Amino acid sequence: MKRSTFDRHAYSQSPASTRKIQKFYVSLVLFELLPHELILHILRYISRTDLIILASTSKRIRSVLQPYLFANTKVSWRDLMNNWELCKMPVIARDPYVIERLRLVDSCSKNEWTFPFAELFSSSRLPNLKSLTLETAGSSSFFKYSAVGSRLEKLSIHTVRPGSIFNLEHVSPFAALKHLTLTNFEIETFEENDSWCPNLSTLSLENCTWCYPFQLENFGREKITSLFLKYSNAFIISERFKMFLNNPNFTKLHHISITNNETNLKLTLSVHIMNLIESIPTLKTVELIGNIYNETIHNFTTYDLDNCTNYLALNNVKIFYSSFLQGS
Template sequence: MKRLFSDYVYGSRVDNDIKRIKNRSHCHTHNALLDLPHDIISQILSLVDTPSIINLCSTNTEFRNELSPIVFSRAKGSWHQIIQMIEQSEGTMSDSKPDSNMITPPPQILTNWVEQLRISDWYSYGEWQVDIFKLHQILPHLNHLLINSANSSNWLKYRESKSLKELTLYYEKAHYEAFDHKPNPKNINQLSRKESTNPRIFELSHLRGLSELTKVSLDGYHFNWCDDYETYDPSNIKLDSIVLTNCTWEYPFTLSQFNRHGKLRNLTLRYTTQNSFILSERFTKFMENPLVDASTSIEKLEISLEGYTDSTWRKLLSIKQFDKFQYLLFPNLRVLTLHGFSMNLDSYRSYLTLIQDNFRLHRLNLAVWDTSTNGLSDINSIRFSQHIRQLGINFQLKVLDENRRLYT
């Protein structure tokens, strides 16, 4: 079993697939799922929740051998655990005071499987004083790091990584700042301090040391930096995907500054739980001129307003507004997702004409509140679907009214 795991970790996936097929040629029984290449199995299991995959692994040895790398590809830990792992790997852990909470280093076979790690608690000292990117010495295949951070991203300016592909910065205040490891000057386990009222600032220049980063996800950050070419050189920025959740900004910042390097392909903008920023003049200006002159590289765009049940807060998706995403402004746009907007479905034929004449989409996803007087009848909804099929695009429509009716 150990040799089998080792082959999976260190061999190529193609070679492993060939080995598995040859080994199974001598077996009389096996599961058809496991005959598939590893990448296809991973895609299938991405649609299944983790407890179900674990249960599947428990059925027999063959499933356990094949699916364990998928189960252990995602891991989470506290700052306390991660700092101990780093100190153990470097041989810098102090032996003067035995720690009852000392963790046992995970087997190397498990550390080779980890591709994503989420840090569950927030710890200001750790961000500034511990080089978290040394984790690559322990987790050689780590490509996605999720960090629970209550602070601005300035500390990232002093960090480097030549292997990290994806970075997520989020904040869950329910996980208090941990102080249960060696640098703790007060020798207490946790400190619950008053939440800061200062905005959590993020600047793209803070990522200059993460040379291979291609995707960044930010939750609850504020942007206010100037478009100053002396601040940073965008030529080394390789970001092609950005996800912004409940993020805000102020003058002189515009979202187009995220695409100064001209390589951004995917942009997702989400607002939840009645976030008032969508009522601001800054968000209105963005909707009037999305990404200004930096939209030509965008292939996938999502703007989602989730949980806005109060009709006075909803943004209108008019014909004029919808036209802001047409191909003259977004020549490479292929997937457009607009959720949570208000839309008058009595004028749906005008939308269809606009799509047919001015869009080059492969997929259009709409989830809108119907503001029409009577709403669409069943006959009209069927006609709607027929017209859409004639456009030759993958179209998904979710329409909500006071009765939460659904048309697709």
């Protein structure tokens, strides 16, 4: 039987080197016995490039690492369409069950409307595929007609045309959806509907805007537990945004994160932060990141930073503020 390069190399080494290789294989066996969650934690400290290089050293190592290499798969629309026509798979893989997350690296409005997303996410050949990340050339409305029966739990959509329309009804067929991330969309006004994405709990908005009379709570005031708002444009200092901060109506929110990456526009929070905390009794943590200023918190952290290097507690809510990071 033909040996791999790594295995043949082992037989040409000195006894000391051979013992090292044997120890390595013992470690590999122990690695295989570790719980999946612990392995995932370990692999966070290894770059994907290094992981690929390591997997190429021998068939044994590649076999062990294969599920973790193919768990995150990226593909272009062209390759996706070709592979789907050939074998009803997003990529040609020997063990498609290991694919957990799929990322489309480009946008194509024609394919968005014609590709059978419902088949992709309900396929018995892809039982562990639960996450999709993609760019779109326009609005998200194409999902409305092509996602029935999906097992999708995590969806991230980035429109390459800022201001394109998003409506929660577009992704309502994703009944199992838990995490939704939107970038550069204008959120169209829609009424709250409990039957749309009933399991949605985490909402992330980056450079997304909305107009009166829409309220963020319409995503699900009794469903959303974590909210992330990230901006690098003027909307973060708009009246619409401050109206939300003054009177949020989420009833089960545990965590909110607000990031302002626009260096020339400072978000000043005076009474907003107290209104935010008092309006949401379930709130546990608040993150204020980037160019955000609150006089009370800023003065407190300036003069008493040694006693609150990680967070400031206010009404049993932990506030993580930018100056903590600056001072650490």
